[in-house]
Amino acid sequence: MSTPPSGHRLTEEQILLRDTLRELADARIAPRAADIDRSGEFPEDIRRLLAQHDVLGLPFPAEHGGVGGDLLTVCLAIEQIARACTTSSLILAVQDLGSLPLRLGGSEDQLARWVPRLASGETLICFGLTEPEAGSDAAALRTTAVRDGDDYLVSGTKRFITNGSVAGLVTIFAVTNPEAPRHRRLSCFIVEVPTQGFRVARLEHKMGIRGSPTAELELTSVRVPAANRIGDEGDGWDLAMRTFERSRPGIAAQAVGIAQGALEAASAYARERKQFGQRIGDFQMVASMLADMDAQVEAARQLLYTACEVIESGAPDAARWAAMCKLVAGDTAMRVTTDAVQVFGGYGYVDEFPVERMMRDAKITQLYEGTQQIQRLVIARALLGRGRD
């Protein structure tokens, strides 16, 4: 199945971009996927490849050296790469996520300072919000940023930070106003690393996305100039929430890509594998599974594309759309990859075939960037209004 899905709602550029990245992913990324998973090493070669082909420049404004892609365009790119290799797609997804606070709230000065090298891909950026005691309860952050002259001293621990060990810039959320109301306590800073007091404490060993370094970061009185603060003191929470509106579709795109890759692998297998004298795709139980998988992936995809358009147009319920597309896509990816393994039977369990890796990779899309339960809270709140606060 090398014919791409129909692009009836995509612009010419988006179709060309999608098809170009699809070819690039098939030719240069897919052959590396199994190795990346097995070795657990960050694929520096893929980062260079993506940088070379302007892929890492996609989310950034053209006037600072980026490609100026809109949300849907960035998601198309993530989807095509994820179809071949989830770890590789995360390089782009996190470059997008990590830089969103800067792009949403940074001054012209700050954009001019940092965007060019992010857009060129020579520097990676990561998103430092989560802590050991603050996962879903993101407002319960403990990392502090205390004013000291023209700087802040930042101390605390961040956990599960994707690309934390390979990034040159870290977007850190820290408490600047402990006495303020809950959603005004946090500020957002860009920390240039390496720097005194900053260290990568450890890397996690994970079920999937094994080539993606997931780091615990320790900050001990790290000196950060006030000029590195994004927006005003207290803007941190708001920046984080606005970030999620645009980054959750990126994860949805990743999930749709994983699911599509699994669907294609399972379909190809069903077309060729013969048992009882015929190809297994002709058995109704198998065909039925594949049909459901295809319909579900397409539904998740179309919801994602619609969400991108709605969010890009500035709709007031952007948070709801972001949560919905991430919720549906993540659950779809898990279901589709699990079924893909089932289609392969015993072969689906061994690493000679890619679906076991895709299943392990898919799980994270139900966990990060807000668990599926958090997504449901967001949607319910939009549906039912706030009962209590």
Place this chain on the structure above:
Amino acid sequence: MHIVVLTKPVPDPAAAAERLGPDLRLDRAASPAVVNGNDEYALEAALKLVEAHGGEVTLLTMAPPSGADTMRKALAMGATRGVLVTDPALAGSCVRSTDEVLAAALRELTFDLVFSGFDTSDGNAGVVGAAIAARLGLPYLSNAAKIEPDPAAGRVRVRRITPAGHDLLEAPMPALVVCTQVLGEPRYPSLKGIMSARSKEIASRSLADLGLDGATVGGAAATTEVLDSRRPPARGATTVVRGSAAEGAAAIVALLTTRRLI
């Protein structure tokens, strides 16, 4: 330097959906069109040369209006602009019309080099380049494995693949060169290129613009016509032999003996 690259939209060979319509002409609606694969090698060679020497690359295509869409990828790869010769009278053109029309379009342009791909995946003719060169009185250099222009001296050297190895040809510019795959893999369009392709100019020329008459070029004046088409005869069933290597070898020897090949 200014290099003109001749490109042709062809049915996507990967889509495998090509067919002829009831009028025995290509049914363009049935199959998505892409830039002819071999033209991409010519384009890549041109892009590399203008990157090295400075200059621009113009695409020249004779096609229905949808040819503009196919040009986008080539523009995204880095060509500067496109010229699309399109006219309803050109439907059903033969090779003679094609080279006459393209030659007329080239007469309007100033260039150092014209590049053409080796042949097209939908017609395999491979003669248009030579015909255009003859019409325009351009030096003709074909089968190029390497192209080295010297803009200051106004000359170009081309390494031409021959059965024995290669010949080194030299000619003054402007000249027409037919390119081969050996020149190097075409690049992926850069994403910046893709986003900016829409803003690049595609100029449209009709037959009247070129001073040509639909009665003497185009479908009405075609020198050839398709009489019919059919599927090639199916090959027989495949015999599959498994077993030891010796058994496989014996099966091959038996077949070759039966067919008097050994």
Place this chain on the structure above:
Amino acid sequence: MARFWVVGEPNADGSISKLSTEVATLARSLADAAGGDAVGIVVGTDPGRAAAELAAFLPRVIAVADPGLAGHAWSVPAAERVAGVLGADPDAGGFVMLGAGPDGRDLAGTLAALTGRGVLANATAVRWDGRLVVEMGAFGGKLVTSSGFTTPGGMVTIRPNMVTAEPLPTPGVVEAQAPAGSAALPRVAIVEQVEEAGAVAPIEEARIIVSGGRGVGGPEGFQLVGELAAELGGAVGATRAAVDSGWVPYSQQIGQTGKIVKPQLYLALGISGAIQHKVGMQTAETIVAVNRDPDAPIAEFADLLVVGDLFEVGRALLVALRERSG
């Protein structure tokens, strides 16, 4: 009366190209069917030998010696000389047949512009049916079209191995003619001619091709391919993957961006048979494939598929062939 002109191509060593003798044989049979005649034209700096060799296949061959061709690319000035011969002939119509190799194509294109004749290229079959009917493959061989000319004359380029060359019982005559017609088109200088080690006869002309793909694994693996080719009296071919990996020169690449071949035997070792390669060899008379994968695409159109390791089967085949020839 229909006249069938055959433009002969001299090889670098002055002999006539094999393809030209095939075209000549075809032209003769068409002339017989049409009640016309077939005449050869050979243009070169010193065309005597090539013309004489072509005359073994045609009753009359016109030899045009043009010393001015020396040191220049052949096809363009030769086309002008051919146009001169055609122009001098009172028979305004007539068909011009050429080989569809690189020089033949080049000459055909130039001649088409000089004479205004239509071109039907890469013919896979030609017959006379009250008019000339030319078959060509379209869309990578998915369709076979039959075409004709709407004008009284036309040009046809012929693929190698369409016919087997058959000499006349007694050779024809060679008639020298002085170069005629204009010599206005620019002549391109040949600065240097380089022979490359390992350069081989044009693979399109081979009757037997043993071809290796990605499965061969490297240049060492291609030694086996070469030995089998030698044992069978054939040529070595390759897929794009093998050429891109640098194991085999591009001139031996078969497929969409390489050569289209129609040998009597195509032996494919470690070749999956994907469309890009298939279009280059699918009209071979006999296709034998050796592949580890019984579901490879080549299984759909090979005559015989041996499932196994190409090196094991290849070596066994080499032994069997050598034993057979004693």
